[in-house]
Amino acid sequence: MLDLLNQNRDHFLIPAEKVATVYAENKLNHAFLVLTKVRYAKIPVLTADSHFVGLLSMPMITDTMLGLSELDTSQLMRHTVGDVCERNVTTVENPYDIELILHLLVDNPFLPVVAQDGEFTGIVTRREMMKSFNNVVHHCEGLPLTREEK
Structure with a gap:
């Protein structure tokens, strides 16, 4: 089953350019608006x-x-933002290990993914992993996929 998940690993990462972010130098009023909007x-x-x-x-x-x-x-x-943000955050390095991701997503709704130099490359979400896992289970069991899974 892990092999099937690894085949879908390209679908797990939501790239940085599609993720709502703020800069450490931004004033909190800007971040307040961003968080309210998203x-x-x-x-x-x-x-x-x-860099993350x-x-x-x-x-x-x-x-x-x-x-x-x-x-x-x-x-x-x-x-x-840099004055108040949480800095002690678990990240995973790209390329990431699927088993590690599964373990860490138990307690986190998403994980920041960084390159070796610390550059932010995107996030892996629990939701995307669960969708893929559901797809694998349906594939193994021969069950039809729902419209959202296709």
């Missing part, structure tokens, strides 16, 4: 030369606005 829980943070820095979520942004008695939205202009 509605993802977390997005990758990159350097200006496309970490991940950013809406709670990381809103935490900077919390005061003792009210929200202080002016903090969004004072801080950058």
Whole structure:
């Protein structure tokens, strides 16, 4: 079964140019708008030369606005994405090992994929892996594929 998954490995990677990202130098107000628009829980943070820095979520942004008695939205202009993003993030290097990906996706909805030099090349999502795994199971069992799987 692992051989069949390896045959589909080209479908797992969502390339960097198709992934919503922000730069570490961006102000938090920009990142707030991006996260609001794309509605993802977390997005990758990159350097200006496309190297992976970490991940950013809406709670990381809103935490900077919390005061003792009210929200202080002016903090969004004072801080950058790099000030608040999560930097201790598990990444996988391209080319990646399918077994490792399967293991790591148990606890992560997606994994950032980087080149050997740290350049961000895309993400592998749990959803894409599950779609492929479902396809393999149907293929092995001779079951018809659903419209979404084709």
